[in-house]
Amino acid sequence: MLEVIICDDNLVFRDKIKTIIENTILRENLDLQLALSTENPEEVINYIEKNNITGIYFLDVDLKSDINGIRLGEKIRELDSKGFIIFTTAHMEMSYLAFKYKVEAMDYIIKDEEDFKQRVNSCLIKAYNTYYKEISKEGYISINEDSRIINIKLCDILFIETSITAHKIRVHEENRQIEFYGNLKDIQKELTPNFYRCHKSYIVNKDKIREIDIKNNKIIMVNEEECYVSFRYKKGLWAL
Known part of the structure; x- marks a missing residue:
């Protein structure tokens, strides 16, 4: 099952994106599970290691932690090679770091953009459709x-x-x-x-x-x- 994980140190914003995702899952009848919403990057890493998932990850770039969002994305890519990583950021100038660390991000969404909700919806649905198109080759x-x-x-x-x-x-x-x-x-x-x-x-x-x-x-x-x-x-x- 495809799982969704949010990592953002801002509680208000974390709840905002969580609500958007939950509403999209209900509205589109998606077979998705919002598995984890946290400010702690170590919690994300531990969850993936324990559960061996394929995920959709919404990561804040500046986590105000020893591990920033880009580094977390790098670790996620090692653990979940087929996962979908979306960075949510107020610092678009930091996006070049994703290329440096070979994160292979699906998208970068600016937090204060007017179309933020639509961008999150689009990423969620696109990742979902891509995942199930791929597994159809494996059998389901x-x-x-x-x-x-x-x-x-x-x-x-x-x-x-x-x-x-x-x-x-x-x-x-x-x-x-x-x-x-x-x-x-x-x-x-x-x-x-x-x-x-x-x-x-x-x-x-x-x-x-x-x-x-x-x-x-x-x-x-x-x-x-x-x-x-x-x-x-x-x-x-x-x-x-």
């Missing part, structure tokens, strides 16, 4: 959840199971679960060969298996979640 499924369309990268799925709610199934990723109306038989038709029906209630991504507990008929995923393998499908699993 689109599902309807309430009033939103959610695009899920196949490579992010650990396993899919039937829900305790009738006529629903649940997709498990490492950091979220998504439940929607459907059945395993239909969803399996949209999946790539690395997905295996290991049980009447489970489809597993064999690339995300950490180990198989043969004695207890369990599959343990890379994030320690467990799903079951039935006797009927066990032999086929060993052959994968």
